[in-house]
Amino acid sequence: xxxxxxxxxxxxxxxxxxxxxxxxxxxxxxxxxxxxxxxxxxxxxxxxxxxxxxxxxxxxxxxxxxxxxxxxxxxxxxxxxxxxxxxxxxxxxxxxxxxxxxxxxxxxxxxxxxxxxxxxxxxxxxxxxxxxxxxxxxxxxxxxxxxxxxxxxx
Amino acid sequence: xxxxxxxxxxxxxxxxxxxxxxxxxxxxxxxxxxxxxxxxxxxxxxxxxxxxxxxxxxxxxxxxxxxxxxxxxxxxxxxxxxxxxxxxxxxxxxxxxxxxxxxxxxxxxxxxxxxxxxxxxxxxxxxxxxxxxxxxxxxxxxxxxxxxxxxxxxxxxxxxxxxxxxxxxxxxxxxxxxxxxxxxxxxxxxxxxxxxxxxxxxxxxxxxxxxxxxxxxxxxxxxxxxxxxxxxxxxxxxxxxxxxxxxxxxxxxxxxxxxxxxxxxxxxxxxxxxxxxxxxxxxxxxxxxxxxxxxxxxxxxxxxxxxxxxxxxxxxxxxxxxxxxxxxxxxxxxxxxxxxxxxxxxxxxxxxxxxxxxxxxxxxxxxxxxxxxxxxxxxxxxxxxxxxxxxxxxxxxxxxxxxxxxxxxxxxxxxxxxxxxxxxxxxxxxxxxxxxxxxxxxxxxxxxxxxxxxxxxxxxxxxxxxxxxxxxxxxxxxxxxxxxxxxxxxxxxxxxxxxxxxxx
Numbered sequence: 001x002x003x004x005x006x007x008x009x010x011x012x013x014x015x016x017x018x019x020x021x022x023x024x025x026x027x028x029x030x031x032x033x034x035x036x037x038x039x040x041x042x043x044x045x046x047x048x049x050x051x052x053x054x055x056x057x058x059x060x061x062x063x064x065x066x067x068x069x070x071x072x073x074x075x076x077x078x079x080x081x082x083x084x085x086x087x088x089x090x091x092x093x094x095x096x097x098x099x100x101x102x103x104x105x106x107x108x109x110x111x112x113x114x115x116x117x118x119x120x121x122x123x124x125x126x127x128x129x130x131x132x133x134x135x136x137x138x139x140x141x142x143x144x145x146x147x148x149x150x151x152x153x154x
Numbered sequence: 155x156x157x158x159x160x161x162x163x164x165x166x167x168x169x170x171x172x173x174x175x176x177x178x179x180x181x182x183x184x185x186x187x188x189x190x191x192x193x194x195x196x197x198x199x200x201x202x203x204x205x206x207x208x209x210x211x212x213x214x215x216x217x218x219x220x221x222x223x224x225x226x227x228x229x230x231x232x233x234x235x236x237x238x239x240x241x242x243x244x245x246x247x248x249x250x251x252x253x254x255x256x257x258x259x260x261x262x263x264x265x266x267x268x269x270x271x272x273x274x275x276x277x278x279x280x281x282x283x284x285x286x287x288x289x290x291x292x293x294x295x296x297x298x299x300x301x302x303x304x305x306x307x308x309x310x311x312x313x314x315x316x317x318x319x320x321x322x323x324x325x326x327x328x329x330x331x332x333x334x335x336x337x338x339x340x341x342x343x344x345x346x347x348x349x350x351x352x353x354x355x356x357x358x359x360x361x362x363x364x365x366x367x368x369x370x371x372x373x374x375x376x377x378x379x380x381x382x383x384x385x386x387x388x389x390x391x392x393x394x395x396x397x398x399x400x401x402x403x404x405x406x407x408x409x410x411x412x413x414x415x416x417x418x419x420x421x422x423x424x425x426x427x428x429x430x431x432x433x434x435x436x437x438x439x440x441x442x443x444x445x446x447x448x449x450x451x452x453x454x455x456x457x458x459x460x461x462x463x464x465x466x467x468x469x470x471x472x473x474x475x476x477x478x479x480x481x482x483x484x485x486x487x488x489x490x491x492x493x494x495x496x497x498x499x500x501x502x503x504x505x506x507x508x509x510x511x512x513x514x515x516x517x518x519x520x521x522x523x524x525x526x527x528x529x530x531x532x533x534x535x536x537x538x539x540x541x542x543x544x545x546x547x548x549x550x551x552x553x554x555x556x557x558x559x560x561x562x563x564x565x566x567x568x569x570x571x572x573x574x575x576x577x578x579x580x581x582x583x584x585x586x587x588x589x590x591x592x593x594x595x596x597x598x599x600x601x602x603x604x605x606x607x608x609x610x611x612x613x614x615x616x617x618x619x620x621x622x623x624x625x626x627x628x629x630x631x632x633x634x635x636x637x638x639x640x641x642x643x644x645x646x647x648x649x650x651x652x653x654x655x656x657x658x
Contacts, residue, residue: 026342033605035341045327056319078381093555096568117544127545139560144208145207146563
């Protein structure tokens with residue numbers, strides 16, 4: 001089941017990649033092969049791996065019960081949870097430059113920790129703040145890397 | 155003779171106080187990364203790249219190499235104490251190491267890991283030094299077709315040998331090559347696959363991909379496992395010493411582990427994980443009491459733990475002498491070299507012998523430091539295991555974000571990193587190995603360049619790739635690797651009892 005999905009996605013990606021390759025403008029300068037040849041080779045390689053995968057899938061089906069079907073029968077509640085976390089990270093990135101590192105990071109950390117490390121208000125709060133300040137000091141003061149300032153004056 | 159003096163001169167570089175300091179930082183971080191589940195050497199090195207921008211390249215590379223081999227030391231700790239290998243190359247250690255811990259011999263298991271790692275690592279460096287000079291002499295004769303075929307072989311081997319399905323390995327490799335073609339084509343100046351996004355004109359930074367796939371993706375996996383049960387942490391019992399009897403039993407496995415590890419480490423695709431598997435089965439086959447394996451046989455810890463460190467030294471051989479890495483982690487190391495504008499390979503031995511030998515010789519020092527960190531001080535690192543994962547994982551996410559943002563100060567790269575994190579999670583779930591992807595990403599640009607150069611030389615005739623004995627040999631080996639793996643898949647697909655191997 002999963003292998004068939006991979007196969008399907010691979011074919012779509014290959015189609016887009018071939019289309020993208022054909023859209024690369026070529027000029028009559030530079031090396032004789034131009035910028036298209038290598039991508040075409042990769043596209044062909046993609047098709048070959050899809051073919052091979054199909055062969056493997058067919059073989060696997062013939063072998064009696066080759067793969068236990070545990071992954072499909074599981075409940076998918078963890079996927080909802082992970083999607084929420086991905087969305088939360090996305091929000092963090094979205095406000096990162098506006099609020100600045102020093103404001104957005106403790107909030108991001110604290111909320112995530114309260115979810116993953118429940119009930120430990122004090123430990124989570126302290127870690128969020130101390131880690132943020134330490135990371136900020138290390139990066140912007142010691143290593144000279146500028147982190148997003150945001151609305152704070154420093 | 156001249157070569158010898160260059161090697162010895164390298165010590166004057168690696169023994170400079172500043173470089174000793176960065177060796178220490180590197181191996182310390184390597185140990186921490188090895189101990190902590192959820193972040194591996196590949197992500198650790200990638201995260202260091204933006205941080206070390208302003209540093210002198212020699213010191214920076216010494217530090218990153220320290221992370222690489224240091225992680226092999228730390229990896230055994232979680233295997234032994236909580237039966238959860240931090241790295242795939244510590245999977246074999248868990249089998250007997252955890253049983254030893256159950257019997258109250260955790261101290262002995264950790265001690266033999268540290269000593270085996272030290273001996274395997276140090277002898278590995280000596281072998282690396284001995285092999286490097288003759289190999290660079292051969293490699294100097296390589297032209298674009300030879301390099302292209304060599305990289306093709308490295309990619310084929312990694313794709314075929316990591317993971318359980320060579321088709322998925324090849325798929326991963328093609329995805330990596332595809333990502334490498336995004337951005338401005340360096341030879342014609344044309345945009346490729348930019349899709350109207352200006353941030354893609356310079357291509358997708360390899361730090362973004364590696365941190366996304368390895369650090370962020372690994373955090374997602376760990377979050378998922380966080381809600382499942384956890385094995386109990388064994389207290390560190392027993393002195394960190396071996397009895398005379400245990401030493402006697404361990405010396406043979408350590409010696410064999412060194413040889414197996416180093417030789418396997420050189421080969422592309424095989425790497426530390428396969429070296430540990432081979433060492434373990436060798437010890438089991440040779441043992442007079444194979445029934446003790448799995449019940450806490452010290453040989454089953456000594457051999458693999460030695461082999462994975464010897465393999466890291468072996469893996470440096472193709473990286474340094476040919477400039478072609480054979481694994482995911484060394485591909486990230488190559489990426490770090492390239493970031494500093496340094497191309498490893500035979501020419502580097504001529505142009506920057508101070509850098510090469512300074513780096514190689516720093517590994518002796520690093521191994522001594524690691525022995526100290528991992529014997530008397532291991533108790534400190536074990537405490538890291540008591541940090542709640544609910545706190546640790548968010549911190550890793552922030553570190554990854556800061557590291558990415560520090561490169562270009564670009565928010566789009568953060569979103570890309572998140573995207574690759576999700577991809578990394580999904581690929582792990584559906585069994586697509588990540589090592590071929592990363593290797594292809596790093597090698598993609600060089601491969602295309604040598605491909606086009608070779609075709610320019612031959613006037614567009616692809617026969618140039620089978621024109622010399624060397625290119626034919628490389629092609630034959632690639633085909634053989636594929637054929638062997640292919641026939642295995644066809645003949646016994648159901649026999650999947652083998653160790654679920656590994657991304658790196």
